[in-house]
Amino acid sequence: MAAPVQAVIFDIGNVLIEWQPERHYDRVVGERRRKEMFAAVDLHAMNDRVDQGENFHRVVHACAAENPDFRDDIIRWHDDWLLMASPAIPHAVTLLRNLRRRDVAVFALSNFGIETFEIALLEYPFLNEFDRAYISGHMGVTKPDPAIYAQVEADCGLPPESLLFADDRIDNIEAAAARGWQTHLFDGAAGWAARLVREGLLNEEEAGP
Incomplete structure (x- = not known):
């Protein structure tokens, strides 16, 4: 049985905001x-x-x-x-906000530049709502380098197996899984919502679009 989830981690590009x-x-x-x-x-x-x-x-x-x-x-x-970097993915944003309403710790882990993240913060207020935001430009390393996941673990202090991470790229997911993280390959907000319900982190109403 998987360990209880103590923090949910969102990628941003193609998870919360389309990047095309x-x-x-x-x-x-x-x-x-x-x-x-x-x-x-x-x-x-x-x-x-x-x-x-x-x-x-x-x-x-x-x-x-x-x-x-x-x-x-x-x-x-x-x-x-x-x-x-547009538009936002509204259903995924709803999931982020409903997790926080449930007092679930919600982090971001995203490959994002320093200046581009500042631009995005002004356009997308929900990017200010994470409990912790791990942005590669500030960290000096990008996914899927194992060092970026190690930095997250060291900073948040939570066991790797208690982290549930959603990302749209399989290489990023595999690198997180190799460190013991629980993972979800994001291919749409509906699938991510279903996973959060299965984990007991949201109910069906909260997981809706």
Whole structure:
């Protein structure tokens, strides 16, 4: 039998807020141009540097300067960031808030830049509602590096087996499970709601959208 859950941990991107850069680029420059650019420039690697704590503006503008054929479109990653990180996922936000109403400890653990998280906090007030927020840019390490999970454990002081973690990426889930965390691969808020009910953390009404 699994240990009782003492804290629920949410990823943010694609769990509480949709994160779909390709979708945004398809809208503004067209799918053909987007595919050409993403094939030529590793924009997700660029974003990984931001998530590891490098300055958002400097990283994006440096990448744009290094790739003049796509300069203006790469700068959109900076200027249009909030349009890529949207919209919120309302049902998941409801689950977060209902867990807190139940006095369940709720943490965030997310690959997020320092500056981009500040932007998101202004747009999405619920990101201020976590009991603890573990943001990779501030921690200097990103998921799925085991070191980020170790930092969470050391800071919160809870046993790994008492942590229930939802993330949309299997590599992040596997890394947490390897440390003994309970995990949920997020593929929609309804499945996550059902898991929280099974764990006895919410009732059916509280788990509804």
